[in-house]
Amino acid sequence: MIASGFIPVDGWARLVLCLIPYLTIGYDILIKAWKGVVNRQPFDENFLMAVATVGAMVLGEYIEGAAVMLFYQIGELFQSVAVGKSRRNIAALMDISPDYANLEREGEIVQVDPDEVGIDSVIVVRPGEKIPIDGVVAEGASTLDTAALTGESVPRNVGVGEAVISGCINLTGVIKVRTTREFGESTVSRILDLVENASSKKSRSENFISRFAKYYTPTVCYSALALALLPPVFRALLLNLPADFSVWIYRALTFLVISCPCALVISIPLSFFAGIGGASNAGVLVKGSNYLEALAEVSTVVFDKTGTMTKGSFEVTQVCANGADERELLEYASLAESFSTHPISRSICRAAGEVDKTRVSDVKEISGHGVTAQIDGKAVAVGNLRLMKSLGISARETDFSGTVVYVAIGGECSGYIMISDELKPDAKTAVTALRASGIKRMVMLTGDAQAVGESVARELSIAEVYSELLPGDKVELCEKLLAEKGRGEKLAFVGDGINDAPVLSRADIGIAMGALGSDAAIEAADIVLMDDNPLKIAKAIRISKKCMRIVYENIYFAIGIKLLCLMFGAFGVANMWFAIFADVGVMVLAVLNAMRALYVKKL
Amino acid sequence: MTKTYKIEVDCANCANKMEEVANKVAGVKSAVVNFMALKMKVEFEEGAEVAAVMKDVLAACRKVESDCEIYF
Numbered sequence: 001m002i003a004s005g006f007i008p009v010d011g012w013a014r015l016v017l018c019l020i021p022y023l024t025i026g027y028d029i030l031i032k033a034w035k036g037v038v039n040r041q042p043f044d045e046n047f048l049m050a051v052a053t054v055g056a057m058v059l060g061e062y063i064e065g066a067a068v069m070l071f072y073q074i075g076e077l078f079q080s081v082a083v084g085k086s087r088r089n090i091a092a093l094m095d096i097s098p099d100y101a102n103l104e105r106e107g108e109i110v111q112v113d114p115d116e117v118g119i120d121s122v123i124v125v126r127p128g129e130k131i132p133i134d135g136v137v138a139e140g141a142s143t144l145d146t147a148a149l150t151g152e153s154v155p156r157n158v159g160v161g162e163a164v165i166s167g168c169i170n171l172t173g174v175i176k177v178r179t180t181r182e183f184g185e186s187t188v189s190r191i192l193d194l195v196e197n198a199s200s201k202k203s204r205s206e207n208f209i210s211r212f213a214k215y216y217t218p219t220v221c222y223s224a225l226a227l228a229l230l231p232p233v234f235r236a237l238l239l240n241l242p243a244d245f246s247v248w249i250y251r252a253l254t255f256l257v258i259s260c261p262c263a264l265v266i267s268i269p270l271s272f273f274a275g276i277g278g279a280s281n282a283g284v285l286v287k288g289s290n291y292l293e294a295l296a297e298v299s300t301v302v303f304d305k306t307g308t309m310t311k312g313s314f315e316v317t318q319v320c321a322n323g324a325d326e327r328e329l330l331e332y333a334s335l336a337e338s339f340s341t342h343p344i345s346r347s348i349c350r351a352a353g354e355v356d357k358t359r360v361s362d363v364k365e366i367s368g369h370g371v372t373a374q375i376d377g378k379a380v381a382v383g384n385l386r387l388m389k390s391l392g393i394s395a396r397e398t399d400f401s402g403t404v405v406y407v408a409i410g411g412e413c414s415g416y417i418m419i420s421d422e423l424k425p426d427a428k429t430a431v432t433a434l435r436a437s438g439i440k441r442m443v444m445l446t447g448d449a450q451a452v453g454e455s456v457a458r459e460l461s462i463a464e465v466y467s468e469l470l471p472g473d474k475v476e477l478c479e480k481l482l483a484e485k486g487r488g489e490k491l492a493f494v495g496d497g498i499n500d501a502p503v504l505s506r507a508d509i510g511i512a513m514g515a516l517g518s519d520a521a522i523e524a525a526d527i528v529l530m531d532d533n534p535l536k537i538a539k540a541i542r543i544s545k546k547c548m549r550i551v552y553e554n555i556y557f558a559i560g561i562k563l564l565c566l567m568f569g570a571f572g573v574a575n576m577w578f579a580i581f582a583d584v585g586v587m588v589l590a591v592l593n594a595m596r597a598l599y600v601k602k603l
Numbered sequence: 604m605t606k607t608y609k610i611e612v613d614c615a616n617c618a619n620k621m622e623e624v625a626n627k628v629a630g631v632k633s634a635v636v637n638f639m640a641l642k643m644k645v646e647f648e649e650g651a652e653v654a655a656v657m658k659d660v661l662a663a664c665r666k667v668e669s670d671c672e673i674y675f
Contacts, residue, residue, distance in 0.1 A: 032669055039666045045616070080613050087639060196640045210619050266615040266638075273639035 018062035026053065026069040045260040048221070052256040056576065059246050059253075068257060068576050075584030079262065082591045086270060089598065097192055098132035098166065101183075104176065114183040121179050125170045134166050134186040135177040142173035149191070150283040150531040167191065190522065194285055198276045201288025205551050209268045212559075213261035220259035220566065227570060228252035247572070254569040257579040258562055267554040267590030274597035275547030282600055283530040284540045291526040293551075294509050295544035299489035300481060301439050301537065304474075304503075305446035305456055306343070307496030308513060309430075309534060310421040314347035317402065321415035329415045333407045335360050336373040336382045344403060345371070347419055348382075368447060368470035370405070381408040384449065386468070388413060403448055423459060426535045431460045433538035437545070443481060445474050445503075474503045482508070494537055511537060542603040550597045554590045561586045605646045606653065610636065611672035621671060624663040630656035643673060 023030075026049070033050035049072050056065035101114045102124040109124055114132040117123060122138060125131050131144070143155040149167045158164055164177055167188035183189060202210075228251075232243035272289040279286050286292045306312050321329045334352030337345035338360065349355075362374040369390065370383015381391055388395040388406050395406050395413040402420035406413055424430075434442065443464040446453045453467030466477055482491050493500075493507035496514055501524040504510030512525035514532030522528050529536045565582045568574035574582075612618050618638035625634035625643065630651035635644045645660065647653060657675045664671050 035669050036667075044620075044667075045614075076614075083615075087641075196637070196642065197644070213616055213619065262614055262616055265619060269615065269639055 015057070015062050018057075018066045022053070022057070022066040022069055025066070025073050026050075029069070029072075044217075045262065048217070048256045048259055052253045052576070055249060055253040055256075059250055061250070061576075064576055068580050071577075071580040071584065072257075075580065075587065078584065079266070079587055079591070082588060083266060083270065086274065086591060086595050089595070097188060098130040101132040102126070102129075114186075117179055117183060119179055119182060123177050123179060125175050125177055127170055127172055127174065129170055130188075131164050131166050131168050131170060131177065132186075132188075133177070133179045133183050134181045135164060135179040137162050137164055138176045138178040140173050140175035142175045143171045144168040145171050146531075148281075149187070152283060152531050152533070191280070191285060194287060194522070194528075195276060195280050198286055198288050201290050203272060203289035203293040205293060205548075205555065206268050206272065206289060209264050209555070213265050216261050216264075217259050220255055223566075224252040224255035224259070227255060250576075251569055251572055254574060254576050254579045255566060257576055258565045258569060258583060260583055263562075263583065263587035263590050264555070264558045266587065267558060267594050268551055270591060271547060271551045271554060271594040271597050274594055275543060275550075275600075278547075278598040278600040279540065279543045282536075282539060282543065284536060284543065285522075285528040285530065286540075286544075287526050287528070291509055292544045292547055294490045295492070295527065295541055296548040297488060297490045298492045298509065298541060299439065300441040300443065300485050300491040301434055302443045302445060302478060302481060302491065302493045302503075302507065303462075303534075304493075304495040304500055305444055305448060305453060306421065307532070308494050309427045309444070309460060310423055310456065312343055312421065312496065314344050314403070314419045314421050316347055316351035316417055317420050318400075318418040319415065320418070322413065324409075324414045326415070329407055329409075330417065331355060332375055332380050332409055332414075333382045333405065333417055335375050336363070336371050336380045339363050340365055340371055344405065344419055348405065348417060378410045380410075382406070384468075400451070403452055423456065424532070424534060426533055428460055430534035430538060431462060433535060434541070437538050437541050439541070441485075445469055445477060447471070471499060471502070474500065475506050478503050478506050482506075492537075494534075496532070511540070513537075539600075539603060543600045546600065546603060547597045550593055554593055557593075558586050558590050604653070605644060606675075608643045608645065608657070609674045610641055610643045611674075612636075612638070612641070612668060613670075617668040617671065620667040621664045624667050625660045628656065628659045628663050631660065634660070 029046045030050050032046040036044050036047050049069065053065040053069045056068065098114055100111045101117050102109050103112045103117055104122040104124055117133055123133065137158055137160050139160065141159040143157050144164065145155050146152055146168045148169065149165065155171055166186040228249045232245045232248050235241040236243040272292060275292055276286050276289065303309055319326045319330050330352045334349045335355050337348050338355060338357050360373050360375050364372045366387065369387040370381065372379070372381045381387060381393065382405060385395060385397065385406060388408060391408065393408045393411060393413050398404055398416065400418050402418055405417045405419060407415055407417065431442065442462050443466070444453065444457050444462050446467050447469050448467055450467040453465045457465035469477065478493060485491055490508040492509040492511055493503050494511045494513060495504055496512065501520060504512060504524045509527060510525045511527045511529060513529040513534070513536070527540060529540065561582060565574055565579055569579060612621060615638050618636045622634055622636040625631060625645065630648050632646040632648050637644070647656060657673065661673045664673065
């Protein structure tokens with residue numbers, strides 16, 4: 001082809017010389033274009049390229065026709081290499097999946113597919129290996145690197161009896177793990193499943209681009225047709241100028257080259273895919289592109305207090321008995337609470353030690369209030385002030401800024417137990433970071449007493465706090481806050497996933513934290529923070545903002561350049577060479593830009 | 604019932620087109636093509652013959668993108 005440019009041949013010889021490389025390079029495009037026409041799906045890029053290049057040939061621009069086809073093919077190759085590489089990069093980042101498990105079978109260790117390991121088998125994990133399946137350490141002790149799951153770089157120590165989660169890397173010692181789940185149900189499989197399916201939930205931007213692409217190509221094609229026919233007819237009939245059909249047809253063909261929507265269509269989902277991949281690498285699981293998009297528009301963040309901003313590990317700090325024995329009071333309280341799983345109940349039971357559960361009967365747990373039971377024939381009520389009031393028992397309020405559990409024995413308030421919870425070390429920084437990333441309104445909800453809620457809110461400098469809420473109240477409040485926010489703004493609710501599933505699903509975006517191993521939270525939330533550090537909330541928002549910035553850059557950039565090129569093409573400034581370079585160049589730049597969404601470590 | 608299949612297709616717009624036609628195949632309740640993961644997630648209608656439906660899906664996809672592949 002290049003040779004034909006220099007060899008002084010004309011006419012038919014020149015055409016034949018150009019046709020040889022043209023057909024060699026572009027035969028598959030021509031075949032596909034023909035198939036598209038046969039199947040009544042004509043507006044695809046193959047058809048456009050076929051028409052443009054064949055058109056150029058007919059106009060006598062033999063070299064141009066062949067060259068455009070060559071560059072188009074090079075561009076396609078480049079695109080599939082760039083996209084394939086990006087895809088592999090992201091996949092590698094998310095590859096926490098183990099390849100094998102060392103199963104202990106009749107005293108021997110065999111390497112098997114993790115799929116084949118049943119529940120309650122013993123597997124051996126050596127240093128440097130990934131834990132393939134969730135389980136409990138049966139033998140040995142080690143430190144685990146959980147960075148692939150949580151983004152947290154500080155290793156975790158585990159010993160016998162402790163639960164370990166698949167996907168962690170064993171760092172120091174050999175441990176034997178008794179599996180508690182099958183591979184398909186293990187954390188690592190669930191997370192992979194979640195992240196891979198995340199981009200199936202399409203965002204508004206992605207839907208916009210698919211719709212745009214659907215209209216863009218036909219529109220440009222018809223414009224090309226108009227450009228080829230109308231101006232020459234106009235010139236010939238009204239201005240008495242020569243029609244110059246070949247000039248206008250050439251310009252129309254340039255249009256066709258620019259009309260391929262691929263740069264757009266590829267760069268938007270790739271940006272989201274990279275954003276989701278980068279986020280999951282930082283320990284933030286996003287369950288869909290739509291949630292990543294919505295997260296960037298969050299203006300109101302609603303927190304649950306316990307387990308989100310505080311550690312949720314309660315400690316009994318003081319027992320006050322009105323005349324009765326303190327030890328006995330604690331024992332009664334612990335007996336009544338011994339069947340409850342509420343964290344406050346657990347802390348009372350821990351403080352009291354072993355008790356004889358057979359002394360207890362008729363246990364009733366009243367959500368948001370407390371527990372009533374019969375112990376040694378006496379009616380015992382353990383709970384908050386609300387419970388005492390509902391039972392008609394008079395109790396004196398205290399001004400302690402922690403949780404107060406009242407204990408009534410035989411219908412009379414016999415004293416109270418004071419329990420406090422600690423703030424998480426990063427809670428305060430997290431609030432500041434959220435404010436810095438543009439959150440206008442922060443609200444804290446808690447089922448705890450007003451004094452507790454207000455003292456925590458003060459410490460965190462959160463202005464709005466609603467306390468003494470029952471689980472149902474939280475949903476109602478959430479609805480109220482949803483109604484108050486501005487148009488186009490979103491509300492995120494952050495909870496620990498325990499008993500706040502209804503609120504998680506009611507909010508625009510439900511964020512569950514500390515979800516490592518908690519299925520309920522992973523199920524209910526839209527975004528899952530793998531560790532329980534509240535700083536990750538702000539990080540997740542920053543990741544989403546960066547991703548959305550890239551998405552918009554790509555949309556404006558790609559559409560902008562295309563429109564510009566169409567204009568140049570129409571006025572004859574741009575020729576076909578220019579068009580093909582613009583097309584391929586925009587695509588490559590958009591893909592490279594999309595890959596930036598992957599790098600979120602320093603955000 | 605929902606099943607996920609590995610697919611082979613080399614451009615994003617073609618993946619969109621595959622999704623569009625797959626959704627129109629009888630027996631398919633909804634189909635989502637994830638170009639990034641190269642996967643197609645198909646939710647079948649109640650009582651649909653999966654193998655037969657997928658054959659139709661592949662045929663429909665081949666019509667819009669002649670060199671695509673669905674592994675089922």
